[in-house]
Amino acid sequence: MEFEAEEIRIGYELPPIKRMITQEKMNAFSAFSEVNVEPSLRVSGAFHTDKEYAKSKGLPGTLAQSMHYYAFISEMLTAFFGEGWVRGGRLAMTFIRMVLAGDTITCRAVITGVKKDDDGNRVSLDVSCENQKGEKVAVGTASGLVKVG
Numbered sequence: 001m002e003f004e005a006e007e008i009r010i011g012y013e014l015p016p017i018k019r020m021i022t023q024e025k026m027n028a029f030s031a032f033s034e035v036n037v038e039p040s041l042r043v044s045g046a047f048h049t050d051k052e053y054a055k056s057k058g059l060p061g062t063l064a065q066s067m068h069y070y071a072f073i074s075e076m077l078t079a080f081f082g083e084g085w086v087r088g089g090r091l092a093m094t095f096i097r098m099v100l101a102g103d104t105i106t107c108r109a110v111i112t113g114v115k116k117d118d119d120g121n122r123v124s125l126d127v128s129c130e131n132q133k134g135e136k137v138a139v140g141t142a143s144g145l146v147k148v149g
Helices: 023-030 051-056 066-081 085-087
Strands: 017-020 090-095 106-119 120-130 137-148
Touching: 017 066, 023 066, 066 085, 066 090, 066 106, 066 120, 066 137, 085 120, 085 137, 106 137
Parallel strands: none
Antiparallel strands: 017 106, 090 137, 106 120, 120 137
């Protein structure tokens, strides 16, 4: 993918994406169904999308897997970098707050640097996810490759 120079500047914010986390989406992402899993097969922490299990552990509700919203960040970066994400994308995140069924997650990325790389121009970004209350639920860094036209 080729970019205009004004798109590749420090401080440029990629178009954010917003996704609602529903119980149904959590179940599909986790390949979990309350119908087909025997309670005796549940192990500690493995079924945080199960309502009864979450309640038994004192959680405020069922929890989305962190990789669920990590995938949203990857989706946003794929849309921006295209092949440059697939060929050389890097992403590291820290998950700092629970994401519950019913939360709406907004993913953001801001360019923090550009440098020549063996494979082209490597663009670095700060990335984050926040819930509908504006609370950060995950933060991290990412980078991808671009060609500037």
